[in-house]
Amino acid sequence: MSLGSSTYDSKRKMDSMPKRNNYPKLHNAAWPGVVGKGSPDAEPCIDFDTMLDYTAKAEVDGVKFDGIDLFLYDPHISIDATDDDLKRLADKVGNKGLMIGSMAAPVWGGTGGGSAIDEGDGRKDFLTQVQKACRIGRKLREIGIRNYGIIRIDAAAGPAEWLTDPIGNQRRLAETFDMACDIAEDYGESLAAEGEICWGGMHSWVTMIDLLERVGRPGTLGFQADMSHTLLYLMGYNAPEHRILPEDFDWKDIDTFDDAYEELTDALRPWTIDFHIAQNDGTVHGSGDHDKTGRHCLANDPNGKLDITKRAGYWLKEDGLPHQRYRHICWDGCMFPNDVMSKPDTWNNILGAMIKVRDAHGWRE
Numbered sequence: 001m002s003l004g005s006s007t008y009d010s011k012r013k014m015d016s017m018p019k020r021n022n023y024p025k026l027h028n029a030a031w032p033g034v035v036g037k038g039s040p041d042a043e044p045c046i047d048f049d050t051m052l053d054y055t056a057k058a059e060v061d062g063v064k065f066d067g068i069d070l071f072l073y074d075p076h077i078s079i080d081a082t083d084d085d086l087k088r089l090a091d092k093v094g095n096k097g098l099m100i101g102s103m104a105a106p107v108w109g110g111t112g113g114g115s116a117i118d119e120g121d122g123r124k125d126f127l128t129q130v131q132k133a134c135r136i137g138r139k140l141r142e143i144g145i146r147n148y149g150i151i152r153i154d155a156a157a158g159p160a161e162w163l164t165d166p167i168g169n170q171r172r173l174a175e176t177f178d179m180a181c182d183i184a185e186d187y188g189e190s191l192a193a194e195g196e197i198c199w200g201g202m203h204s205w206v207t208m209i210d211l212l213e214r215v216g217r218p219g220t221l222g223f224q225a226d227m228s229h230t231l232l233y234l235m236g237y238n239a240p241e242h243r244i245l246p247e248d249f250d251w252k253d254i255d256t257f258d259d260a261y262e263e264l265t266d267a268l269r270p271w272t273i274d275f276h277i278a279q280n281d282g283t284v285h286g287s288g289d290h291d292k293t294g295r296h297c298l299a300n301d302p303n304g305k306l307d308i309t310k311r312a313g314y315w316l317k318e319d320g321l322p323h324q325r326y327r328h329i330c331w332d333g334c335m336f337p338n339d340v341m342s343k344p345d346t347w348n349n350i351l352g353a354m355i356k357v358r359d360a361h362g363w364r365e
Helices: 005-016 048-057 083-094 121-143 166-186 205-215 227-235 254-271 308-316 344-361
Strands: 025-029 067-071 099-104 151-153 191-194 221-226 272-277 284-287 290-294 328-331
Touching (some): 025 048, 048 083, 083 099, 083 121, 099 121, 099 328, 121 151, 121 166, 151 166, 166 205, 166 221, 205 227, 205 254, 221 254, 227 254, 227 308, 254 272, 272 308, 272 344, 308 344
Parallel strands (some): 025 067, 025 328, 099 151, 151 191, 191 221, 221 272
Antiparallel strands (some): 284 290
């Protein structure tokens, strides 16, 4: 069979077009359905199946999410899930055409964990939850539904508690994280500490780097960078002595912002092993039992301070080239209102923003 000249020319043109980047994989987070939800003064939780459906149904120009990141706590995924439970979970996610990536361990008091700066029961309970999360991570890898991703942790203690003894508490926090690394290595997992202004010892970029250096196990413990939370690092919200942007900063001053963002990302990127795409309007937000932290905004929020595509490149590239250390990136819409999450346009706009990031800063395999 011979091709007509117009058909042949069209096929040749298509063959010569550069193929679209397919890495890093694009994930959505399930925890916006539960974090800051469920308490008497907060909105009700959104169940896991609904969050999974929101993720699976999003589509932009034929591109869909590749996977979902999990919160290992009821009413989503029980930290005490059995092997059979995890097989059912894998089937449920896989049947939606998705993979599982990073997972947040419920290390806080009230979810079975405890403060990582408490050398007694707090540390014991914290490490128990890390061990349970790592077991789940390994099992999901064995099943074949999880080929990449980390276990997310934090200090499970606020800045006020940490500030009662900064030197001693930072030492105790590093010791707990070091013990957590031992557990993670036993299960073939990596841990990522998410820097947020609401976690003691992790509430500024300076204390965050100090903590990572104290533990000194970059092969096992790294940094989870969230574009919303790290913007607050620049502003020194809970550590004014560590702010990079001037106190009277004018958001129209792009050159100053460029310099500040480069300083921050150059310091934290070498430690970063997990990355959240997010938008922030320069403010903080808390909901239910979650303390105030960087406000997560819609990708197209007119008040957003971040050029998402441009700023993501500071985390995803080195010397102008993709460093390829993150096999996936995740959108974090933590504490979005439930009515916002129920709208398909919310997730399509978010997916569209992530596609732009991957097109600009990703790679193809």
